[in-house]
Amino acid sequence: MKVLLALGGNAMTNADGRARPEDQIAAAQTAMAAVADLLEHDHDVVITHGNGPQVGNLLVKNELAASVVPPVPLDWCGAQTQGTLGFVLMNALDHALAVRALDRRTAAVVTRALVASDDPGFTHPTKPIGRFLPAEEAAVLVEHGETWEDRGEKGWRRVVASPEPLRIVDAPAVQALVAAGFVVIANGGGGIPVVQAPDGSLRGVEAVIDKDLGAALLARSVDADVLVVATDVPQAVLRWGTPDAEPLGTVTLTQMRKLAAEGHFASGSMGPKVDAACRFVEQGGTRAVITSLDHIVDAVSGDFGTVVVSD
Numbered sequence: 001m002k003v004l005l006a007l008g009g010n011a012m013t014n015a016d017g018r019a020r021p022e023d024q025i026a027a028a029q030t031a032m033a034a035v036a037d038l039l040e041h042d043h044d045v046v047i048t049h050g051n052g053p054q055v056g057n058l059l060v061k062n063e064l065a066a067s068v069v070p071p072v073p074l075d076w077c078g079a080q081t082q083g084t085l086g087f088v089l090m091n092a093l094d095h096a097l098a099v100r101a102l103d104r105r106t107a108a109v110v111t112r113a114l115v116a117s118d119d120p121g122f123t124h125p126t127k128p129i130g131r132f133l134p135a136e137e138a139a140v141l142v143e144h145g146e147t148w149e150d151r152g153e154k155g156w157r158r159v160v161a162s163p164e165p166l167r168i169v170d171a172p173a174v175q176a177l178v179a180a181g182f183v184v185i186a187n188g189g190g191g192i193p194v195v196q197a198p199d200g201s202l203r204g205v206e207a208v209i210d211k212d213l214g215a216a217l218l219a220r221s222v223d224a225d226v227l228v229v230a231t232d233v234p235q236a237v238l239r240w241g242t243p244d245a246e247p248l249g250t251v252t253l254t255q256m257r258k259l260a261a262e263g264h265f266a267s268g269s270m271g272p273k274v275d276a277a278c279r280f281v282e283q284g285g286t287r288a289v290i291t292s293l294d295h296i297v298d299a300v301s302g303d304f305g306t307v308v309v310s311d
């Protein structure tokens, strides 16, 4: 079975969302041990990852250092997160492969995703990035022109433009590496957003693509059978955050679309995961699973998480 594994940016940090290097390395080790287990059982795996906490942190560093070194645009920050997380994941995966004496090579691909220059996401920011702050601290940054949003019990979070990914520009490179037997990490952070000029040239645009929507595209590009969206909760939950909360098991595509329309899944977090799972199955994928980092193997064997199947 070919598995597209999407690792959440928050799942790769820890509960406070500060994204310390040691937390990211530990999360990468957990996830890559699961990948090595899957490879040992003859599954193929292609990996993608989020970058919300990481790209937000880079943006803060950029702004704090602006009087000392030239700031770089948000798409450059996104590209940097692909490099850093690709490096961390490759180290963790190489180690997990060596422990199991598996002879596989790994590769991380700097991956661009095409977006439309007139995407409504550019005028209405929806993608939460970076750390959570208390309302009073967020209010100060809003006065400085940033957009922040109340994200519930964890606090407020900055939101930035998040256009829809239309096509993975570097899919052919990913496909060639997969065909050559590499375990590939690609399209991190949903892909570096680029727009196409009339002359065909590409340029980066300041936005952060939702990695779950990017993952659904990548999954089809590599012809995956199963999409696993690994985050920091074991299942999607109905009536989330209420006394009547109920973890969701296996549902059909139609049932999941109906639950999403009823508003069970928050925008910018569980909402896009559910959307990505539905898109994947709609486009011919066998099964999409939403679960936590430590249940990746169970998700592939088919007995854990929130599972979306065709009708």
Ligand SMILES: Nc1ncnc2c1ncn2[C@@H]1O[C@H](COP(=O)(O)OP(=O)(O)O)[C@@H](O)[C@H]1O
Residues within 6 Å of the ligand: 007, 008, 009, 010, 011, 012, 050, 052, 230, 231, 232, 233, 235, 236, 237, 238, 239, 240, 264, 265, 266, 268, 269, 270, 271
């Ligand atoms: N209905 C829901 N069921 C479960 N989790 C939900 C729901 N709605 C919102 N969430 C939130 O979604 C979070 C996972 O999304 P997100 O933080 O974007 O993860 P990641 O960065 O790992 O992809 C959970 O930690 C939870 O707080």
Ligand SMILES: NC(=O)OP(=O)(O)O
Residues within 6 Å of the ligand: 007, 008, 009, 010, 049, 050, 051, 052, 053, 128, 188, 189, 190, 208, 209, 210, 211, 212
């Ligand atoms: N780019 C993105 O969606 O990252 P997260 O999964 O970390 O939110």
